[in-house]
Amino acid sequence: MDKTLYEQARLTVNEIIEKAALKKGNILIIGCSTSEILGSRIGTNSAPEAAAEVFSALYESAKEKGIYLAFQCCEHLNRAVVIEREAAPNLEAVNVIPQPKAGGSMATQAYKSFTDPVVVEEIKADAGLDIGLTLIGMHLKKVAVPLRLTNDHIGEALVVAARTRPKFIGGVRAIYDESLL
Numbered sequence: 001m002d003k004t005l006y007e008q009a010r011l012t013v014n015e016i017i018e019k020a021a022l023k024k025g026n027i028l029i030i031g032c033s034t035s036e037i038l039g040s041r042i043g044t045n046s047a048p049e050a051a052a053e054v055f056s057a058l059y060e061s062a063k064e065k066g067i068y069l070a071f072q073c074c075e076h077l078n079r080a081v082v083i084e085r086e087a088a089p090n091l092e093a094v095n096v097i098p099q100p101k102a103g104g105s106m107a108t109q110a111y112k113s114f115t116d117p118v119v120v121e122e123i124k125a126d127a128g129l130d131i132g133l134t135l136i137g138m139h140l141k142k143v144a145v146p147l148r149l150t151n152d153h154i155g156e157a158l159v160v161a162a163r164t165r166p167k168f169i170g171g172v173r174a175i176y177d178e179s180l181l
Contacts, residue, residue: 005037005050005155009057012151012159013129017065019147020127020163024066027087029125029139030058031072032106036132037155043074051105054131054154055113070123071110072136073103080119081139082110091120106131126164132157140164 003011013028022028032054034047062069068087073080080094080103096119098107111117124141131154137144141164152159166180 005053006057008151008154009054010061012149012154013058013061015149015151016127016129016147016161016163017061017067019149019161022065022067022127022163025068026126027068027070027083027123028062029070029072029081029123029128029136030106031128031130031132031134031136032104033132033134033157034105036157039156042132042134046100046105048100048105048109050155051100051109055106055109058129059113069110070125070139071107072134072139073098073107073119074134076101077103077107077119078121079135079138080121081123082107082114082117082119083123084114085116085118088118088120088123091118091123093118094121128162130160130162133160137162143167 033042034050035045036042037050038045038047070081070083098111100108123139125139128136128140130136144162144164147161149161
């Protein structure tokens with residue numbers, strides 16, 4: 001592999017921000033298996049060092065553009081979400097602090113790195129980046145639209161992306177606001 005995990009993550013997050021047309025204040029949900037990044041099966045090889053490298057790239061790019069990142073925990077924490085409190089001021093916090101083997105290395109890194117982290121049960125994000133097929137769809141707004149990324153791997157992990165758009169309401173003759181698509 002020619003690029004470092006940091007470089008791969010930076011290219012990938014910049015691409016989704018551009019293709020999803022994310023704006024300041026939008027939320028990007030991230031699901032990440034560091035096991036998959038290292039070429040292992042999801043949930044078998046939690047890697048805090050890989051999480052730290054990938055997190056720093058994702059966070060730096062998102063912060064530059066005013067986009068909030070949210071990190072999905074693993075199924076041991078019911079896929080709860082770590083997010084900055086200011087991004088989710090009206091959501092009820094759950095009482096947990098992620099750990100590498102209970103929440104995942106990436107959620108743990110986010111909790112340690114955010115200014116004022118909170119863990120919530122669910123969110124409705126504007127776009128999503130799934131690193132290692134962790135299934136983030138439950139945290140996306142309706143309607144999710146797949147995005148094909150050029151940068152579709154971080155380490156050995158396959159990366160899948162989606163953006164969201166408002167629902168179409170009305171019949172065949174309805175007029176839609178194309179700026180929302």
